[in-house]
Amino acid sequence: MPGTEKIGVLRLFQKIAFPLRIFLLLLLVSTLLIAALGKYLTASFEDYLLEHVRDMAMNQARIIASNDSLITAVKNRDSAHLAVIVGKLSTGSDFDYVVIGDSHSIRLFHPNPEKIGYPMQWTKPGALEKGESYFITGEGSIGMAMRAKTPIFDEHGKVIGVVSLGYLVSKIDSWRLDFLLPLAGVFVVILIVLMLLSWLFSSHIRRQMLGMEPRQIARVVRQQEALFGSVFEGLIAVDSDGLITAINRNARKMLGLRSPGRQWLGKPISDVVHPASFFTEKIAEARQDVICTFNGLSVIANRGVIHSGHAAPAGAIVSFRSKDEISTLNAQLTQIKQYVESLRTLRHEHLNWMSTLSGLLQMKEYDRVLEMVKGESQAQQELIDYLRSEINDRQVAGLLFGKSQRARELGLVLNIVPGSQLSALPEGLDSTEFSAIVGNLLDNAFDASLKNSRSNNIVELYLSDEGSEVIIEVADQGCGVPETLREAIFEQGVSTKTDNKDAHGIGLYLIVSYVSRCGGVITLEDNQPSGSLFSVFIPKVKKSNDATYYDSDC
Structure with missing residues (x-):
C-alpha cells in the first residue's frame, strides 16, 4: 500500500504544470537547504556558546581562587569577609553565583547564608586531594547550572579550599535565544526571497517555453523534424x-x-x-x-x-x-498559356471570318470572297516567313506570332520594326527566360495602350543582336508610368494596374532579375507624344560584375 500511495503522489505531481513543478521543487530544495544550514549554524553556535561559557567560568573561578584576601579568609574560615570579597568581585561580572568551600567541600560562603556549613554538591571525588579543576553541569542548590570548580592553594601550594562559579542554564538559554531569533528572522527573509526568485525563474521558464509542457515541446520538435524532412x-x-x-x-x-x-x-x-x-x-x-x-x-x-x-x-x-525546375514548370505553363491564347484568337477570328464569308456568299460576292481569303492568307504567311528567317529561336518566334494575334484581337497593332533579328540568345538566358522578358514588356504595352483613349493603338517592338549586346525595345502610345512609381516600378509587388485586383507586380521585377543576372541594363523613358519606351541591353557574354537598372526621362 505505501508503494501504491507513492505512485499516486508521483502521478499527481506529474499532472501539475511544468513551471509550477519547477517552482515547488526549487521551494522544497531551498527549504531543505535553509533547514540544513540552520541546523548546522545552531549546532555550531551551541558548541561555541558552551565552550565559551566553560572557558569564561573557569577563568573567572581561577582568578577568584588566586585572590590573596580570599585565601586569607578561607584560612581563617571568615565567612563574613568572604561575603565582602565575593560581593566586590561580582560587581561587573556576568556569572550568577559563587560558592566557596574548605578542603573538605564544606561551604564557607554561599549566596544563601542558610546553606553555609553544609557540604557542597556535585563534588568530584578526589579532585581536591589532587588539586584538579573541573567543569560540571547539574541541578544544584540554586538551580540547573553549569559550574566551574577550581581549588584554592595557600602559599605552600596546599589545597585549602575550592571555588565553585556557576552560570544558570536559564541565562545560557536566553543568550542562545538572543542569537537564534535574529538568525531565524534572517532565514525567513532568505526563504521568502528564494520563493520569489523561484517564482520568477519558473515564470521565465514558462515564457521561454511559450506556455508548453516538455512533452508538448518534444512533440513540436519531432513534428518540425518530420516537416523539414517531408518538404x-x-x-x-x-x-x-x-x-x-x-x-x-x-x-x-x-x-x-x-x-x-x-x-x-x-x-x-x-x-x-x-x-x-x-x-x-x-x-x-x-x-x-x-x-x-x-x-x-x-x-x-x-x-x-x-x-x-x-x-x-x-x-x-x-x-x-532549383531554378531549373521552376524554369521547366514555367516553360510548360507558358506554352499552355500561348496555346490557350492562340486557340481563343483563332476561334474569334474564325467566327468573324465565317460571319463575313457567309454574308458575302449570300450576296453572291464571290470575287470579294476570293480576294479576302487570298489577302489574309498572304499576310499571315508573310509574318510567319519573316519570323522564321530573322528569329532563330523557335520559342521566341512562336511568342511573337502569338502576341501579334493577341494584339489584333485586342484591336491593337504589333509592329515589329524592320531590321529586327535574333541569331542567338545572350549567355545566361534560355528561351523561356528570354521569352518572359519580351512577353512581359509586350503585355504591359498592350495594357497601357488600351488605357489611353487617344492612343494610336500601335505597339512597336525592336529586337536586335548586332554588336556586343542584345537589344530589346518596346514602345507604346499608352498612359505611361506615373512619376510617383518611376523609382519603384521595378520592385516586386509594384504595379501600374491599380484597377486590376489580380495584378501582382512581379513582371518587371522578374525582368530585372533576369537582366541583372546577365549584367544587363533596363531603362524607362517617355515616348512621344505619349506612352513609355522600355529598353533592355543584355551583353552577349555575361559581365563579371552585377549590373543594375536605372530610370531616365527623355
Missing part, C-alpha cells in the same frame, strides 16, 4: 548571428553537403553557403521569389523572419528550389 524544397534556418539552427535533407542535397544534418548545426552559414548575403543581410525583411546562386546552383529563394517577441528578429528561415 520538397530546401530549408535552412539561421539565428540572428548567422548560425545554422536547422537544415533539411533536400537543402543538403542541392547544396552538395554529404555529411549528416546535425554536423552543420551551429556553424556559420557563410561556411556552408556561398554567397551567404541572402541569409544575413537585412534579416528583418521578408523576401519572396528572389533569384539567387547558392554554391553555384541557381535557385528561387524565399525568406521568412523568425520573431521572438522582441524588437530584433531571432533569425530567419530560407526556402529555395
Whole structure:
C-alpha cells in the first residue's frame, strides 16, 4: 500500500504544470537547504556558546581562587569577609553565583547564608586531594547550572579550599535565544526571497517555453523534424548571428553537403553557403521569389523572419528550389498559356471570318470572297516567313506570332520594326527566360495602350543582336508610368494596374532579375507624344560584375 500511495503522489505531481513543478521543487530544495544550514549554524553556535561559557567560568573561578584576601579568609574560615570579597568581585561580572568551600567541600560562603556549613554538591571525588579543576553541569542548590570548580592553594601550594562559579542554564538559554531569533528572522527573509526568485525563474521558464509542457515541446520538435524532412524544397534556418539552427535533407542535397544534418548545426552559414548575403543581410525583411546562386546552383529563394517577441528578429528561415525546375514548370505553363491564347484568337477570328464569308456568299460576292481569303492568307504567311528567317529561336518566334494575334484581337497593332533579328540568345538566358522578358514588356504595352483613349493603338517592338549586346525595345502610345512609381516600378509587388485586383507586380521585377543576372541594363523613358519606351541591353557574354537598372526621362 505505501508503494501504491507513492505512485499516486508521483502521478499527481506529474499532472501539475511544468513551471509550477519547477517552482515547488526549487521551494522544497531551498527549504531543505535553509533547514540544513540552520541546523548546522545552531549546532555550531551551541558548541561555541558552551565552550565559551566553560572557558569564561573557569577563568573567572581561577582568578577568584588566586585572590590573596580570599585565601586569607578561607584560612581563617571568615565567612563574613568572604561575603565582602565575593560581593566586590561580582560587581561587573556576568556569572550568577559563587560558592566557596574548605578542603573538605564544606561551604564557607554561599549566596544563601542558610546553606553555609553544609557540604557542597556535585563534588568530584578526589579532585581536591589532587588539586584538579573541573567543569560540571547539574541541578544544584540554586538551580540547573553549569559550574566551574577550581581549588584554592595557600602559599605552600596546599589545597585549602575550592571555588565553585556557576552560570544558570536559564541565562545560557536566553543568550542562545538572543542569537537564534535574529538568525531565524534572517532565514525567513532568505526563504521568502528564494520563493520569489523561484517564482520568477519558473515564470521565465514558462515564457521561454511559450506556455508548453516538455512533452508538448518534444512533440513540436519531432513534428518540425518530420516537416523539414517531408518538404520538397530546401530549408535552412539561421539565428540572428548567422548560425545554422536547422537544415533539411533536400537543402543538403542541392547544396552538395554529404555529411549528416546535425554536423552543420551551429556553424556559420557563410561556411556552408556561398554567397551567404541572402541569409544575413537585412534579416528583418521578408523576401519572396528572389533569384539567387547558392554554391553555384541557381535557385528561387524565399525568406521568412523568425520573431521572438522582441524588437530584433531571432533569425530567419530560407526556402529555395532549383531554378531549373521552376524554369521547366514555367516553360510548360507558358506554352499552355500561348496555346490557350492562340486557340481563343483563332476561334474569334474564325467566327468573324465565317460571319463575313457567309454574308458575302449570300450576296453572291464571290470575287470579294476570293480576294479576302487570298489577302489574309498572304499576310499571315508573310509574318510567319519573316519570323522564321530573322528569329532563330523557335520559342521566341512562336511568342511573337502569338502576341501579334493577341494584339489584333485586342484591336491593337504589333509592329515589329524592320531590321529586327535574333541569331542567338545572350549567355545566361534560355528561351523561356528570354521569352518572359519580351512577353512581359509586350503585355504591359498592350495594357497601357488600351488605357489611353487617344492612343494610336500601335505597339512597336525592336529586337536586335548586332554588336556586343542584345537589344530589346518596346514602345507604346499608352498612359505611361506615373512619376510617383518611376523609382519603384521595378520592385516586386509594384504595379501600374491599380484597377486590376489580380495584378501582382512581379513582371518587371522578374525582368530585372533576369537582366541583372546577365549584367544587363533596363531603362524607362517617355515616348512621344505619349506612352513609355522600355529598353533592355543584355551583353552577349555575361559581365563579371552585377549590373543594375536605372530610370531616365527623355
